[in-house]
Amino acid sequence: MSVLVYTESDKGSFKKAAFEVASYAKAVANQLGTTVTAITINANDTAELGNYGVDKVLNVTNSQLDNFNANAYASAIKQAADQEGTKVVVLSSSANSKYLAPLLAVGLSAGYASNVVEIPTNTSPFTVKRTAFTNKAFELTQINTEVKIIGVSNNAFGLVENSGSASAEEFSPTLPELGVTVESVDKATDKVTIADAEIVVSGGRGLKGPENWGMIEELAEVLGAATACSKPVSDLGWRPHGEHVGQTGKPVAANLYIAIGISGAIQHLAGVSASKVKVVINTDPEAPFFKAADYGVVGDAFEVVPALIEKLKAFKAQQ
Amino acid sequence: MKILVCISHVPDTTSKINFTEDNSKFDSNGVQFIPNPNDDFGLARAMWFKEKQGATVTVVNVGTAETEPTLRKALAIGADEAIRVNTAATDGFSVAKQLANVAKEGAYDLVIAGRESIDYNGGMVPGMIAGLIEANFVNNCIGLEVDGTSAKAIREIDGGKETVSTKLPLVIGSQKGLVEESDLRIPNMRGIMMARKKPLTVVEPIAVDAETTSVSFEKPKPKGAVTLVSPDNLDELVNLLHNEAKVI
Numbered sequence A: 001m002s003v004l005v006y007t008e009s010d011k012g013s014f015k016k017a018a019f020e021v022a023s024y025a026k027a028v029a030n031q032l033g034t035t036v037t038a039i040t041i042n043a044n045d046t047a048e049l050g051n052y053g054v055d056k057v058l059n060v061t062n063s064q065l066d067n068f069n070a071n072a073y074a075s076a077i078k079q080a081a082d083q084e085g086t087k088v089v090v091l092s093s094s095a096n097s098k099y100l101a102p103l104l105a106v107g108l109s110a111g112y113a114s115n116v117v118e119i120p121t122n123t124s125p126f127t128v129k130r131t132a133f134t135n136k137a138f139e140l141t142q143i144n145t146e147v148k149i150i151g152v153s154n155n156a157f158g159l160v161e162n163s164g165s166a167s168a169e170e171f172s173p174t175l176p177e178l179g180v181t182v183e184s185v186d187k188a189t190d191k192v193t194i195a196d197a198e199i200v201v202s203g204g205r206g207l208k209g210p211e212n213w214g215m216i217e218e219l220a221e222v223l224g225a226a227t228a229c230s231k232p233v234s235d236l237g238w239r240p241h242g243e244h245v246g247q248t249g250k251p252v253a254a255n256l257y258i259a260i261g262i263s264g265a266i267q268h269l270a271g272v273s274a275s276k277v278k279v280v281i282n283t284d285p286e287a288p289f290f291k292a293a294d295y296g297v298v299g300d301a302f303e304v305v306p307a308l309i310e311k312l313k314a315f316k317a318q319q
Numbered sequence B: 001m002k003i004l005v006c007i008s009h010v011p012d013t014t015s016k017i018n019f020t021e022d023n024s025k026f027d028s029n030g031v032q033f034i035p036n037p038n039d040d041f042g043l044a045r046a047m048w049f050k051e052k053q054g055a056t057v058t059v060v061n062v063g064t065a066e067t068e069p070t071l072r073k074a075l076a077i078g079a080d081e082a083i084r085v086n087t088a089a090t091d092g093f094s095v096a097k098q099l100a101n102v103a104k105e106g107a108y109d110l111v112i113a114g115r116e117s118i119d120y121n122g123g124m125v126p127g128m129i130a131g132l133i134e135a136n137f138v139n140n141c142i143g144l145e146v147d148g149t150s151a152k153a154i155r156e157i158d159g160g161k162e163t164v165s166t167k168l169p170l171v172i173g174s175q176k177g178l179v180e181e182s183d184l185r186i187p188n189m190r191g192i193m194m195a196r197k198k199p200l201t202v203v204e205p206i207a208v209d210a211e212t213t214s215v216s217f218e219k220p221k222p223k224g225a226v227t228l229v230s231p232d233n234l235d236e237l238v239n240l241l242h243n244e245a246k247v248i
């Protein structure tokens, strides 16, 4: 009966999103009067999950699963759900979780709601609030099936500490055919990703050219932030496609989003508006981004950003 | 190679979103509809396979007659034929079931659907089709080559990309990057004329129970006014972000 949560790790360490979905699963378990079981794949320190309300960990250790594989991971989670008699499965909104979720939904004949922003508003009928129309609206969705899958939006619930402890047991699912084999991975390991970032620093066409991104990267580094860009910037090849954010790019749901030289077109805003606090730096006081932002500086990015970097360095040095 | 491209019909990206019937229904009044942007990338790549490797391309939509302009547009771009499954699209699972049925009946080798639609943002249809027809599945696909029954794909991952190998039958979740922006197609006059003669088959839906139901909608709360900080007083910005917003 327990709520099952898939807690993702990267090279053995849990991602922050793992603790967030564990916290969320605990809140759902409280609503339903049950416990939380986590399933982990090749994670090192499963005890950490106890701090976020997990009661039991099913730990899969299998070198065949070192690379993410949607079929195999979905199958492992399904087997765990079957074993535990789970009625609610909780996943994050990482690219990998969103990849496996529909496969898991088919496997468990479970209704799946993605981009969920709160704990269920009702457990009978089971109803969740999710974003729709790329953050232009919220939708209340009822899940009609016996088993339900909830994909929690990044940073929507936050981390909730719990002074519990998690017991761990090895879990050895039967692996299906992998179907898809990873040949090579090309990933910058020293950079914060947009998906994991609490702060995102984003540049637009106002920065004039790719040669001016040094200050964007420096600002991001001072803040421990990820870098992102508007669509034309990636279309022009100034920055890689993976940095394009907005309605047709990556969604951003950070705690702080800093938009520099970005006008704030509706397609851009839709994709970043789930961020909690937005700052805009733009020479044009009429730029639409000022209507969507919490804080704004009307000024030239080439002056404001270097000055802001200095101020932030001084601030960080004091902390 | 037989390719099936699934195309959803969504409000234009600039649309203001409103609801009617006590906030239970999307208000399509005055809204312009377009093919889902992720599907434009999928269709453009399918056209590449048609032109370079002699593939045939079928486009499909689950929807009422109102969605036909979207299918006609895909035919004008160069798809060989179109199928419309004649039912209003409800939840992602029901749509995936209908599409899986079409994919199975037509024995397609490659099914292309968008990573996510910009209306309901379900992000579930391509994966569910793959699960239902037991085909291989590559999501967030930003590169695809097919040689016989072998396929090589590039997939965007958090913070980078990875190259994978797999086999047909295959379903991919397409997105920006699958083709260059400059390779996206727009219909020309000749294409539009030719599209009139291409088959658009209407098929009746199979019986499916919805797994999820949309109950109601609400709009985000309006934002308060922006707090402006002078460029000469950036200490204040740091202070506000630290003490007021508590984000640094």
Ligand SMILES: Cc1cc2nc3c(=O)[nH]c(=O)nc-3n(C[C@H](O)[C@H](O)[C@H](O)COP(=O)(O)OP(=O)(O)OC[C@H]3O[C@@H](n4cnc5c(N)ncnc54)[C@H](O)[C@@H]3O)c2cc1C
Pocket: A203, A204, A205, A206, A207, A229, A230, A231, A232, A233, A244, A245, A246, A247, A248, A249, A260, A261, A262, A263, A264, A265, A266, A267, A268, A271, A281, A282, A283, A284, A287, A299, A300, A301, A302, B013, B037
């Ligand atoms: C179907 C479709 C989908 C789209 N999807 C997306 C999407 O997902 N994401 C996205 O971003 N866009 C998207 N767009 C594009 C969107 O409509 C805008 O064109 C785009 O967001 C504009 O990018 P920008 O703000 O960088 O550039 P611009 O609109 O050119 O704005 C540049 C800004 O920089 C400011 N500026 C200039 N010089 C300086 C300076 N020295 N210092 C500070 N500020 C300066 C200017 O005042 C201006 O406001 C989409 C468009 C379409 C049609």
Ligand SMILES: Nc1ncnc2c1ncn2[C@@H]1O[C@H](COP(=O)(O)O)[C@@H](O)[C@H]1O
Pocket: B006, B007, B008, B009, B036, B038, B039, B060, B061, B062, B063, B089, B092, B095, B099, B112, B113, B114, B115, B116, B117, B118, B120, B121, B122, B123, B124, B125, B126
């Ligand atoms: N009604 C539909 N008809 C055809 N294809 C659809 C439909 N709805 C969704 N799709 C496909 O599934 C993709 C993802 O949609 P979704 O899972 O709803 O986010 C879209 O980009 C389309 O390729």
